[in-house]
Amino acid sequence: MTRRAVITGLGLLAPSGSTPDEHWATVQEGRSRLAPISAFDATRYPTRLAGEVRVPDLASLIEGRLAVQTDRWTWLALLGTEYALADAGLDLAELDPYDLSVVLASSSGGNAFGQRELQRLWSGPTRTVGAYQSIAWFYAASVGQVSIRYQAKGPSNVLLSESAGGLDSLAHAARLIRRGVPVVLAGGMEAPLSPYALACQLRSGRLNPATAPERAYQPFDTAAAGYVPGEGGVIFVVEELEAARRRGARQLYGEILGAAATHDAAHTGWAPAANHGYYAAALRLALERAGRSPDDVDLVIPDAVGLAAPDRDEAAALGEVFGGRPVPVSTHKPLVGRMYQGGSALDVATALLAIRRRTMPASVVPADPAPGCALNFVAGGSAARLDTALIGARGFDGYNSALLLGSVRPARPESEAA
């Protein structure tokens, strides 16, 4: 029998909030969390707005020595893990360390830390960097630190598929659970706001120069002109269903029903004009693997990158998968910025909260939908049926991922906290 993967805990750190409730309120109120970058003086950069995690003095929440040895990106991962385990009510003392894995996605590494060390190397009198550069900047740093701090000794992984990996990490978590691992910490976390990392992002030509938050990220709109970056993401506790039930998990947010990934095999910017076929294939494959049909989907959370051609492609892919049916679509990325891997992870959290609350997440609705992009953007509000949500995510240079989430249909009553 297939072992089923369910999500039992959320550790959310995003511009929209530091708890699931705060995030949900931001989404439902449609309140923009974009603001001038505070991490450094960005006034001379063409893009000055971003979504930042609003936890004051984040470093003080990390044990002193560890805070010095790691980048803000890793602080977010450590704190997110703490929140996720607390939310899941998982007592690690009762878990065999080899039964716990960590699979996180990020699009880049410990950016600010790396830039400081590069500056020391190139402007200082000696050709040296500090002792922690070798463990703080590289892409595996956060997973390594989480595995040490939480004694997660099962098979772990680090996935780097730009913005699609938040979904890929959950797909891999489900793969590990099918293969026998009982508990996986999964998700995506990002800290892309250092001067050099912003410079790199600007060269993609996809960032929006607007200085008014309401104009900075307008997916599916005729005014779409790119996105602004966001930081943060979500760490999830993913468990094998029966084990979660046996320990009386406080909540079962939802089940990973199916997942798929495809690739355009075309570089971003050089893609043919109509290039939605492989993205549509990923969406269909995720449904197929879950044994569901497009008609079963109650909510779609799209990638919503906020650029004319990819937005049009995405709308076309949804049209191809859902035919004429106006499937409800919701995106809150314009409120928080594009958080890369953390953004696709945040979309998963939103879908899980929506399913749990039987309430549609209010979408940011384009004021003037671009041709072909008049999707069924939903207002917040209770839904007659909200069991199944399909999340789509696309990574720079051709990555397409899809994840199908569903409410956990209990074989027997869930042991939920009263």
Place this chain on the structure above:
Amino acid sequence: MTGPAASRRVVVTGIGVVAPGGVDRKAFWSCLTEGRTATRRISLFDPAGFRSQVAAECDFDPLRAGLSHQQVNRSDRYSQLALVAAQEAVLDSGFEPDEQAALRTGVVMGSAVGATTRLENEYVVVSESGRDWLVDAGYGSNFLYQALVPSSLAADLAVEFGAHGPVQVVSTGCTSGIDAIGLGYQLVQDGEAEVMLAGASDAPISPVTLASFDAIRATTPDNDDPAHASRPFDRDRTGFVLGEGAAVLVLEELEHARRRGARIYCEVAGYAARSNGYHMTGLRKDGLEMSLAIGQAMAEAQLNPDEISYISAHGSGTVQNDRHETAAFKRALGEQAYRVPISSIKSMIGHSLGAIGALEMAACALAIDADAVPPTANWANRDAECDLDYVPNTARQLPVRSALSVGSGFGGFQSAMIFRELTELAR
């Protein structure tokens, strides 16, 4: 904890390599079996002023290797190495995906540090050699974003070969190569793909990487005799020698390979990973987690310790690693650890971080193919705590039915993978 009953078997049908000492598969194997070392004083930039000034560099010219000017402009050296290795692997496999097969063909590439060299070179420009904290984005390369996000590596390969299936970059430090091939193997096993290009690439020979390893004294300070600087398992070893390179394997579902009459090098028989949860760079002397990974990989392969013909060691040439690893072999294999030939090709081609795991898997496939195992070069003096058979200095002819390779990475990652001769035995 056990894996699923695997009905789909996965085989290796193509191998491509760009390595120090040999820029294709045949030259790589010649270098290894002749016991030649490719370590030398760094020529890619002037290493004066660094503690460690030696490395194993690839004699690689991307244009002469067949890449276009556009590819060279777009991609960092690590991606260029990977493209050339992948071309050789695909050619070797004879696999040409049609449109239908393309959706079932994917790419998983490992890399520990991605485009770090280009990120550093570009940083020097936009920051005026570190003068400016608020760097000037306007002076960066048009492909600077591709350098920031290492997802570009697998994307470059997917574009080159028209792979429309699952594509991923795996980055688990110095186990990235094994873990990338491991993920590719699982994707084929689970039926998410029929064919995967799987491997790893790193081109980390740059000032910031040198300085990073200098700072923790992980690399060798033996600058006077570069050819003999990498001495895994030798009593007098002094740290690892940085390297660069790429290897890509074509992994394929067995029946798919048979239907098209492909040449089969070997079968991917087992893969497992554990983390030590101990320290980002430190290793406990007991080798426990590495031994658990080995044990799980052997269980998946249904092999006993006496059925392992050869071990490709992590063998980085740091005191800590060599002792940790030796302890892990003894713990996992018992008395058999003293009988199985073990070698470290890092003695010849250095330690190319994430790439080396894929290079070592390529060496394992070639060892099975050639019934020969490469030596550990530069071995002269026995360390009391490293008392196994490290195949000193000279390659050995022997029947290689199965080969185990292990990796150990910053972050505490411990991975093990087993290749074996394809047999008709039902699993």
